[in-house]
Amino acid sequence: MMIGLLGGGQLGRMLALAGSPLGLRFRALDHNPDAPVRNVAELMTAEFDDLKALERFAEGLDLVSFEFENVPVESVRFLNERVPVFPPPDALEWGQDRLLEKSFFQRLGIQTARFSAVRSRPDLERAAGEIGLPAVLKTRRLGYDGKGQFLLRTPEDIPTAWNSIGSPSLILESFVPFEREVSILAVRGRKADTAFYPLVENHHEGGILRLSLAPAPDLSLELQAWAEDCAARVLEALDYVGVLAIEFFLYEGQLYANEFAPRVHNSGHWTIEGAETSQFENHLRAILGFPLGSTAAVGHSAMINLIGTVPDPRSVLAVRDTHLHLYDKAPKPGRKLGHITTRRPDPESREIAVVQIHSLLRG
Numbered sequence: 001m002m003i004g005l006l007g008g009g010q011l012g013r014m015l016a017l018a019g020s021p022l023g024l025r026f027r028a029l030d031h032n033p034d035a036p037v038r039n040v041a042e043l044m045t046a047e048f049d050d051l052k053a054l055e056r057f058a059e060g061l062d063l064v065s066f067e068f069e070n071v072p073v074e075s076v077r078f079l080n081e082r083v084p085v086f087p088p089p090d091a092l093e094w095g096q097d098r099l100l101e102k103s104f105f106q107r108l109g110i111q112t113a114r115f116s117a118v119r120s121r122p123d124l125e126r127a128a129g130e131i132g133l134p135a136v137l138k139t140r141r142l143g144y145d146g147k148g149q150f151l152l153r154t155p156e157d158i159p160t161a162w163n164s165i166g167s168p169s170l171i172l173e174s175f176v177p178f179e180r181e182v183s184i185l186a187v188r189g190r191k192a193d194t195a196f197y198p199l200v201e202n203h204h205e206g207g208i209l210r211l212s213l214a215p216a217p218d219l220s221l222e223l224q225a226w227a228e229d230c231a232a233r234v235l236e237a238l239d240y241v242g243v244l245a246i247e248f249f250l251y252e253g254q255l256y257a258n259e260f261a262p263r264v265h266n267s268g269h270w271t272i273e274g275a276e277t278s279q280f281e282n283h284l285r286a287i288l289g290f291p292l293g294s295t296a297a298v299g300h301s302a303m304i305n306l307i308g309t310v311p312d313p314r315s316v317l318a319v320r321d322t323h324l325h326l327y328d329k330a331p332k333p334g335r336k337l338g339h340i341t342t343r344r345p346d347p348e349s350r351e352i353a354v355v356q357i358h359s360l361l362r363g
């Protein structure tokens with residue numbers, strides 16, 4: 001079987017690595033000749049909207065999936081006329097635009113922060129009055145890792161916010177003073193079979209994920225059931241196939257959906273060592289129509305992203321029950337270069353391991 005991947009980043013690399021024991025082969029499309037997938041899959045270098053290249057890419061493929069969220073939907077639809085594409089292109093379309101995404105959650109009865117579309121500066125003033133401050137102004141499309149966002153604390157911040165990211169395609173969301181950020185990873189197979197991983201607690205800095213704890217500490221069965229119910233609605237509404245992640249804010253015991261990602265997700269990297277079946281393997285099982293693997297956690301894991309610099313592998317691997325994943329990327333400030341997962345028998349020893357790893361990363 002030959003699987004095509006749109007995008008050749010670390011997610012594609014980890015999908016290809018997970019597919020290798022199943023005898024799968026991969027061809028990735030990326031504009032970057034140094035894409036992290038290059039040494040574990042065939043890499044075709046082209047732009048995502050180059051239809052001639054897409055034709056050549058599709059030749060001989062059994063299935064296509066994507067690991068990058070901002071692939072043009074038209075390109076995915078074009079491919080879908082030639083080779084089956086999973087997850088469905090609609091999922092990509094809804095997930096690419098924060099306004100469509102939040103409206104979609106609302107239609108499904110899934111709670112979100114209050115929000116309003118913003119198309120002009122007077123519109124921003126109106127929306128700020130309606131929603132109240134503090135609020136977060138975001139670009140509707142192409143924002144990731146906290147890019148294209150502005151926190152408005154007082155009405156005096158409006159001109160600066162508009163000058164920094166003003167455009168006709170924005171969304172203003174009320175600021176949720178969350179106690180915790182959590183995410184759920186869900187998977188749905190070709191026969192509509194579903195499975196859910198335990199909720200993960202996520203810590204961001206500067207909009208970038210730094211640390212995930214899985215299962216989330218002090219996780220109640222009610223909260224897990226609530227998140228699973230939200231995910232089940234999204235999966236069903238999209239007739240989804242593959243792994244999907246939903247990020248939530250937890251505030252006063254309530255879950256507020258922030259966004260979904262129609263792909264494997266950074267907050268699911270812990271599953272490689274910390275779950276019976278990794279998110280990458282389960283994504284492949286789902287799109288191939290194979291039985292899904294167990295999503296049960298094995299022990300208590302922490303995943304720490306390596307951003308901008310990479311530590312000496314010897315010092316990381318000297319920490320007990322700790323695993324290092326490097327993505328073969330050139331170091332650059334703010335770039336995700338790899339991650340560390342440590343798996344322990346209980347939440348207390350996991351906490352100790354996280355402190356130990358953080359102190360060695362500080363050098």
Ligand code: AMP
Nearest residue numbers: 113136144145146173174175176204207
């Ligand atoms: P996003 O790009 O929407 O995932 O936002 C990146 C990070 O910014 C989130 O993980 C939160 O930490 C923070 N953030 C985004 N939107 C809000 C909001 N409405 N209220 C509070 N924090 C937010």
